[in-house]
Amino acid sequence: MSTMTALARALAVEQGVAQPIATVRHVHISDRPLVFVPLALAGEANAPLAAMVGDDRSDPHLLVVAQPRNRDQRFAFAAELARIFVLYLELFFGAEETVPVGRGGEQRTRYADAPQLLVPNQGGIEFVALLGRSTRFRRAEGEWAVDPAVPVLGQWLSWLAGRAENPASSMLLAMTGALARHWASGQSAVEDQNLAALAGWIDPPEGMTGQQAAAAAEDPLTWPPAGPATDPTFDNEVLARLIENAARAEGDERAERRALRALTEALRGQIEPAWRLVWKSADLLRALPPGEHVARRWDDDKDAFSLYAAYLREGGAPQPRRDSAVTAARRLAWLERETVRYAAQRAHDDPLVMAEQRLAGEAFAGQVIAAEPGRVVGSGRGRKLRPLITVATTDPVAIEEGTRLVSPSRPGQNAVLVSAAPAGEGLTEAVLELSGGMGYGLIAPTGTIPEVGEQVCFATLADDWQPHGELPLPEDTPWTHGGPPVPYQPADEDVTEAWS
Amino acid sequence: MTVTEMAAHAARAEQEVLAALDRLAGDDRAVVVDSPPGAGKTTLVVRAAVTIAAAGEPVMVVAQTNEQVDDLVCRIAEAAPSLAVGRLSAADYVTSPRVGLAGALVATGLDDLRSCAVTVATAAKWALTRDGSWPWAIVDEAYQMRSDMLLRIAGRFERALFVGDPGQLDPFSVVETQRWTGLTWDPMVSAVEVLLRNNPSVQVLRLPVSWRLPATAAPVVAEAFYPFGGFSSGTGPGERSLSLRTRGLGARALDECVELAASAGWALYELPPRQTVRTDAEAVAACAALAARLLQRGCEAASEVSPGAPVTASRIAIGTAHRDQARAVRKALAGAGAPEVVADTANRLQGREFDVTIVLHPLSGRRDATAFHLESGRLCVLTSRHRHACIVVARAGIPELLDAHPAVEPVHLNVPAKFPDGWAANQAIMAHLADHKVRAS
Numbered sequence: 012m013s014t015m016t017a018l019a020r021a022l023a024v025e026q027g028v029a030q031p032i033a034t035v036r037h038v039h040i041s042d043r044p045l046v047f048v049p050l051a052l053a054g055e056a057n058a059p060l061a062a063m064v065g066d067d068r069s070d071p072h073l074l075v076v077a078q079p080r081n082r083d084q085r086f087a088f089a090a091e092l093a094r095i096f097v098l099y100l101e102l103f104f105g106a107e108e109t110v111p112v113g114r115g116g117e118q119r120t121r122y123a124d125a126p127q128l129l130v131p132n133q134g135g136i137e138f139v140a141l142l143g144r145s146t147r148f149r150r151a152e153g154e155w156a157v158d159p160a161v162p163v164l165g166q167w168l169s170w171l172a173g174r175a176e177n178p179a180s181s182m183l184l185a186m187t188g189a190l191a192r193h194w195a196s197g198q199s200a201v202e203d204q205n206l207a208a209l210a211g212w213i214d215p216p217e218g219m220t221g222q223q224a225a226a227a228a229e230d231p232l233t234w235p236p237a238g239p240a241t242d243p244t245f246d247n248e249v250l251a252r253l254i255e256n257a258a259r260a261e262g263d264e265r266a267e268r269r270a271l272r273a274l275t276e277a278l279r280g281q282i283e284p285a286w287r288l289v290w291k292s293a294d295l296l297r298a299l300p301p302g303e304h305v306a307r308r309w310d311d312d313k314d315a316f317s318l319y320a321a322y323l324r325e326g327g328a329p330q331p332r333r334d335s336a337v338t339a340a341r342r343l344a345w346l347e348r349e350t351v352r353y354a355a356q357r358a359h360d361d362p363l364v365m366a367e368q369r370l371a372g373e374a375f376a377g378q379v380i381a382a383e384p385g386r387v388v389g390s391g392r393g394r395k396l397r398p399l400i401t402v403a404t405t406d407p408v409a410i411e412e413g414t415r416l417v418s419p420s421r422p423g424q425n426a427v428l429v430s431a432a433p434a435g436e437g438l439t440e441a442v443l444e445l446s447g448g449m450g451y452g453l454i455a456p457t458g459t460i461p462e463v464g465e466q467v468c469f470a471t472l473a474d475d476w477q478p479h480g481e482l483p484l485p486e487d488t489p490w491t492h493g494g495p496p497v498p499y500q501p502a503d504e505d506v507t508e509a510w511s
Numbered sequence: 512m513t514v515t516e517m518a519a520h521a522a523r524a525e526q527e528v529l530a531a532l533d534r535l536a537g538d539d540r541a542v543v544v545d546s547p548p549g550a551g552k553t554t555l556v557v558r559a560a561v562t563i564a565a566a567g568e569p570v571m572v573v574a575q576t577n578e579q580v581d582d583l584v585c586r587i588a589e590a591a592p593s594l595a596v597g598r599l600s601a602a603d604y605v606t607s608p609r610v611g612l613a614g615a616l617v618a619t620g621l622d623d624l625r626s627c628a629v630t631v632a633t634a635a636k637w638a639l640t641r642d643g644s645w646p647w648a649i650v651d652e653a654y655q656m657r658s659d660m661l662l663r664i665a666g667r668f669e670r671a672l673f674v675g676d677p678g679q680l681d682p683f684s685v686v687e688t689q690r691w692t693g694l695t696w697d698p699m700v701s702a703v704e705v706l707l708r709n710n711p712s713v714q715v716l717r718l719p720v721s722w723r724l725p726a727t728a729a730p731v732v733a734e735a736f737y738p739f740g741g742f743s744s745g746t747g748p749g750e751r752s753l754s755l756r757t758r759g760l761g762a763r764a765l766d767e768c769v770e771l772a773a774s775a776g777w778a779l780y781e782l783p784p785r786q787t788v789r790t791d792a793e794a795v796a797a798c799a800a801l802a803a804r805l806l807q808r809g810c811e812a813a814s815e816v817s818p819g820a821p822v823t824a825s826r827i828a829i830g831t832a833h834r835d836q837a838r839a840v841r842k843a844l845a846g847a848g849a850p851e852v853v854a855d856t857a858n859r860l861q862g863r864e865f866d867v868t869i870v871l872h873p874l875s876g877r878r879d880a881t882a883f884h885l886e887s888g889r890l891c892v893l894t895s896r897h898r899h900a901c902i903v904v905a906r907a908g909i910p911e912l913l914d915a916h917p918a919v920e921p922v923h924l925n926v927p928a929k930f931p932d933g934w935a936a937n938q939a940i941m942a943h944l945a946d947h948k949v950r951a952s
Contacts, residue, residue, distance in 0.1 A: 176688055336696035340659035343698045346686040372838065409838050480638025480663045489665035490540060492658070492696045493709040 012200075015367045019195035027220030029194040029212040034363045036299035038189050039181035039309040041127035044293060045099045046071075048131055048285045049138045050278065051239040052079040053246055057141040059088050060241065060250075061278040064095055066102075068290045073282070075275045077257045086157045089146050093160035096167065100126055104320065110310075121317040125182060125309070128171055129293060131206045131237035131285050132187045136175050138239045139183065143168030147329040162329065169330050170319055177346060179308050179353040182316070186292040193299065197221055206288050207234040213295060237285035249277050302360030308353075336492040337485045348476040355474040359419035365468060372409025374416075374470035375441065377402045379461045387453055396453050398445045398460050399429070402467060408439045416443065416469040424448030424459070426469055443469065514815055517745045521720040525555055528672070528716050529562055535670050543653070543673045543703055543715045547742040548732065548895035549723020549864060552674050553586060556651050559672055561591045563647050564628035571645040571668060572631040575652045579862065581607045583651065584631050588613035597627030599636055638663035646670065650702065652862065657682040658705035659698035673703055678736040678895075679861055680888035693925035708927075719743065723864050723898055725751045727776025735939035736891040738931050746815055753822070753867070753899045756809035765804045768949040772867070772900040773810070779944040782951045784907040787876030790839040794876065797904050797951060798829045798869050799843035802852045805867060812866050812899050822899075824851035826866040830893040831856055832873035832884060840871070857892040868897040872905035874937065880916035885933035890940060903944055910941050 012020075019030040045066045052058040058079045065071040072095055076088045106123035130136055147165025149157045175183040191203050196212035202225070203209045211224025219227070228234045231242040241250065253274040260266035334342060358364045358374070368374035381401040388397045408431045410416070416426045426443040434440040449455040461467045488495045531542045546552040556572065560583075563570050572587075574580045577600070584598045596615045600606075606617050618624050621643050632640075634656055648668035650656065654675035684699050691697040695708040707713055721729050722745040729744035753773035759766025764780070772778035780801060782793055802824075810822040829844070829852060831837045840854040853865070870893040873884045883889075894901055918934040931939075 176690070333694060334691060336662055336698075339691050339694065339696060340662050340698040342690075343659055343684065343686060346688070347684060350685050371835070409835070479635060479660065481641075482659075482663055483666050487666060489662065491665040491702075491706045491709060492662050 013367050014370055015363075016195050020197055023195055023197035023212065023221060027197075027222060028215060029196040029209075029221060031193065032195045032363060033193045033299075033357075033361050035302040035361050036296055036305060037192055037302050037357050037360065038184060038296065039127070039301070039305050039312070040293050040297045041124070043102070044127040044129045045096070046129045046286065046289045046293075047135065047139070048237065048282050048289060049135060049142075049239050050241055050282060051138060052076075053241060053243070055079060057138060057145065057239075059085060059142065061282060062088075062092060063279075063282045063286045064092065066099055068287075071283075071286055073275065073279055075271070075278055077271055077274060078254065086146075086149075086161060089142070089161045089164060090158035093158065093164035096164055097160055100167070100320075102126075103316070121313050122320070123313075125313045125316040127181060128183045129289050130183070130185055131289055132204055133185045134239050135237075136172060136183060136185050139168050139175075140172035143170075143172055163323070166323060166327075166329050173330070174312075174315065177349045177353075179349045179356075180312055180315075181305075181309060182312050186289050189296060190292055193296065196225070198225055205229075206237045206285065206292065210288055210292055210295070214291070234284055235281040237288065238282070241281060245277075245281060253277055302357070304356040304360055308356070335485055335496040336488050337482050340482055344479060344482075348478075351472075351476045352474050355417075355470075355472040358470055358472050359417075359422065359474070365419070365470065368470050368472065369406045369468075372407045373472070374468065375402070375404040375406035375408050375410075375439070376466070376468035377404030377406065377441075379463050379465045379467055380440070382460065382463050384455055384460050385453075394453065395446070396449060396455060398449075398455060400426075400443050400445065400461055400467075402441045402443065402469070403434065403438050404441060405437050406439070408441055410471055414471055415473065416471055417473045418461075418467055418469050420467070421448055421459075421461075422474065441469075514746060514750065517720050517743070521551060521718065521722075521745070524716070524719050525551070525558065528555060529559065531714055531716060532559065532563070532670075532672055539712065539714075540669065541671045541673060541706060541710065541713045543707065543713055544675075544718060545677050545715060545740060546674060546718040547678065547721050547724075547737055547740075548676060548891075549721045550718035550742065551720075551722060552651070552676065552718070553583065555718065556583060556649055556672075556674055557586045557590050560587055560629050560649055561594065563649075564594055565591070568646045569627070570629050570647045570649060571637065572629060573634050573637055573648060573650045573656075573664065574631065575634055575655050577604065577633060579651060580631050580633055581610050584615045585609050585613045587629055587631070588615055594629060595627045597624035597630040599624060599630055599632035599640065601636055601639075634660045634664060637667065643667065644669075648672070650674065652676075653703045654679060654701045655682055655861070656702040657684070657698065658696065658700050658702050661702035661705065662696075662698070673706065675701075675703060677703070677740075678888060678891040680858060680886065680892060689923070692923045717742075720745045722746075724895060725776055725897075725899055728895070728897065728901065731777070731940070731943050732891070732895050735936045735943075736887055736895075736931055751812070751814045751899055754811050754813070754819075756811060757807070759808065762800075762804065764949055764952040765800055766808070768801060768902060769804050769808060769810075771947055771949055772902045775947055776900050777944060777947045778900070778902045779948045780902060780904045780951060781948050782875075782904070782906050785876060786878050787906065789833055790835055791876045791906070792839075794871055794904055794906065795836065795839045795843050798840050798854075798871050799847040799849065799852075801869050801902055801904065802827050802829060802844060803847040803849045806849055806852075810867070814898065822866045824849050825853065827869070828853040828855070828860060828863070828865040828867075828896060829869045829871065830854075830860050830896065831871045832889060836871055857889045860896055861892050863896060864898065865896050866899045868893070868901050870894060870901060870903045872903050872909060874909050874912055875905040877912065880912055880934075880937075882920060882933070885916075885918070885937060887931050887933040887936040890933070890936060894940060903940075910938065910945075913937055913941070 019032050023030045043066050047064045049062040050060045052060045060079050061075045063071045063073050074091050076084050078084050103122050103126050107120045108123040109118045109120050112119050143165045146161050147169050149162045151159035171183040174180045187206050190209055194213050207228035208225040211228050212221035215221050215224040235242050257270040260270040358368050379400050380403045383399040386398050387394050389395050410428055412428055414428050425447050426445050429442040429444050431441040449459040486495045560570050588596045598615045598617045602619050624630050645668045648671040650673045652675050653673040654677050717740050719742050721742050724744050726744045726748045733741040768778045768780045811819050812822050813819045829840050837854050837856050844852050
């Protein structure tokens with residue numbers, strides 16, 4: 012926890028309401044997200060019990076599995092969910108947009124918007140991943156045939172869960188995590204996992220403080236857990252009896268209907284509060300102005316979505332169970348790049364996040380007090396424009412000399428810290444050498460270099476990740492990593508794999 | 512054993528490594544050498560490189576940082592002046608004067624280094640070069656290299672020698688994921704771990720003698736951090752000593768602590784218990800004051816190398832867990848009139864050697880013991896940089912904190928258990944330090 016967050020949490024306790032730790036929104040919130048609130052049966056690995064799902068807050072679909080231990084009913088649940096999910100996806104397969112490729116004037120098309128799946132908490136993301144894992148290898152024909160939509164659902168859910176590992180992606184969001192990126196509550200990070208408590212801190216009901224709202228959220232009668240785990244008392248006292256009734260009623264159609272209705276209503280009561288909370292959290296986030304890079308990151312999501320949709324249309328195979336050595340290394344490099352990029356963009360978009368960097372000595376802001384805009388180094392053909400500026404700052408500068416810095420207002424320009432020396436009265440004078448972003452000549456066009464008197468900010472966080480070098484092709488995997496892997500071929504045996 | 516016997520013992524181990532390399536054939540393509548702190552790892556790398564190159568086969572040498580590369584280039588050039596040594600470097604690398612003096616060829620591309628028998632570069636630079644292949648590679652600090660980096664360069668060599676210290680810090684990533692946990696090719700673990708899991712027949716040898724650690728430290732460090740592959744100190748009890756040329760005056764606890772460290776090789780400077788922020792001002796001040804006191808008291812080190820050399824500021828280091836702590840210590844050192852004392856984090860002190868180290872204990876003043884602060888590699892690096900003495904500065908109550916935070920890391924299928932466990936290592940060191948405690952007044 013950074014000093015700023017610690018302070019914000021202390022302030023939240025003092026003032027009885029969560030404190031903002033961001034001035035802008037750092038995630039994309041779709042105008043039409045698909046909200047998914049799953050519940051799982053206790054004691055069974057990822058056995059779906061019920062789910063509320065839909066893209067219309069006033070008209071949710073409630074799916075219920077009357078006998079969660081019955082595999083057939085699980086696949087019926089998956090098929091029903093797949094139907095809703097695929098209908099939702101089809102909303103995005105229509106409109107396309109063209110974007111330029113590189114500088115050559117070439118263009119390519121992608122979908123104009125992408126789906127967004129919102130779940131209440133991290134457990135919801137894990138549920139999505141596991142549900143995808145247990146459905147993507149199924150087949151629509153042969154022995155153990157399932158509804159053809161089921162494996163498609165599995166592939167999409169697995170893909171979304173994989174994307175959710177990337178902090179820069181907004182395609183699958185856990186609302187607790189998304190809220191916690193923008194507000195600091197007066198409770199611990201573990202307690203923040205409870206969506207009702209966190210939302211209570213951020214937007215307490217009339218006449219209540221954050222503490223009181225969070226305390227009220229601990230009562231499972233008014234605020235049942237937002238899943239996937241259910242309240243144990245509900246399990247023992249209500250759910251067990253209703254599932255038993257449904258099992259006993261088998262054969263008697265009327266009794267069966269009655270039992271199912273009772274079960275459905277009980278589960279609706281458990282799930283509906285979380286459903287409303289997810290929508291409310293989305294509203295809270297939507298009310299914040301978006302950060303500058305949010306739309307650009309959502310464009311990346313749209314690109315990824317378009318690519319994967321095309322891959323599936325061409326009959327793409329489901330994701331293999333495990334990453335091979337090369338795939339794993341490539342994915343790690345991708346995740347590292349995205350993580351670094353997201354951290355930099357977040358700081359550059361948001362002065363409050365940048366303040367955290369400044370407090371840690373990794374960035375500083377101040378006024379330009381001297382400039383040498385025409386400085387040229389080298390000789391002959393190697394002559395290069397390298398202006399120097401001196402910035403006076405009251406921030407503690409803890410950056411080593413020679414470190415490359417970037418200013419949010421001039422992202423294309425690099426600055427190297429030449430020296431940083433205390434200049435009395437708590438001031439530090441930092442001398443920076445600038446390069447790039449000034450055209451090609453030996454005279455910088457006006458405005459490309461900070462002028463004397465200008466307020467500037469420089470940070471070590473930079474949005475340019477250097478690749479670690481190329482990876483071998485999978486078929487060239489070296490002996491140190493077990494040699495070339497056997498290429499993944501979906502096999503019939505995959506279908507027989509047990510659900511849990 | 513005497514120093515000469517120890518030297519013979521170490522030389523035999525080194526011969527064994529060279530013989531094992533010589534025997535490599537067919538599917539046996541690698542030898543791993545585990546080296547405890549200061550056991551002559553670099554010497555071994557240099558000797559192996561020179562031996563292979565002398566036999567007419569080109570060698571690529573992989574190190575992890577530019578400083579290590581410079582160091583190796585100089586050592587190899589010194590050991591075999593007639594050998595053509597190349598240093599492959601990034602475009603923005605500024606040739607260090609010592610590399611220039613050593614007569615090595617420095618280039619940004621392999622084309623200019625074709626004539627070199629030994630080519631040295633960082634792993635990152637090797638990964639960026641496209642062509643060329645070598646019959647031999649020597650990978651230094653292989654336990655600090657990540658497995659995905661090895662994947663990028665492993666296609667470039669036929670056979671390899673991996674040398675490293677298994678007790679030091681594991682490689683690091685900004686990404687936290689358990690997606691690959693348990694896979695034999697997990698890209699986030701060390702290069703050696705992946706190599707050994709995929710090639711179980713690879714021979715693992717060990718260097719048995721630490722030339723850095725004194726007789727007072729070797730058994731303690733070996734027991735805490737190398738429970739199965741112990742090692743001994745190259746020097747016997749009493750062969751190294753620290754003496755203080757002036758008498759203490761005015762600062763009783765500091766003097767007592769410095770004197771204890773000089774006589775016993777260890778000291779724990781214990782501050783009153785308190786939960787503090789990371790840059791605990793009192794602990795930081797104590798670290799700087801201890802360093803300054805050592806200098807004021809005219810500390811002199813006698814060893815097998817020299818009968819009495821003054822311990823200057825640059826021979827003293829202060830190690831911390833976090834960068835902001837190191838920064839605070841540096842500031843305090845400037846205030847205490849000892850700005851030349853080295854203050855840095857465990858990561859940065861890896862591979863370096865000093866006469867006396869002062870350690871700001873990673874768990875000092877903490878409310879909890881997280882995996883980061885418990886990591887055995889961190890404490891191992893911090894407590895194994897010294898030739899003479901190590902002073903640990905900490906708030907009281909660390910053993911109790913450890914007891915309150917038993918290791919709770921989840922156990923994963925298919926992941927070999929790691930020894931030592933950070934929790935146990937911390938307990939072992941604290942138990943030893945309990946007998947060398949000085950309370951701050």
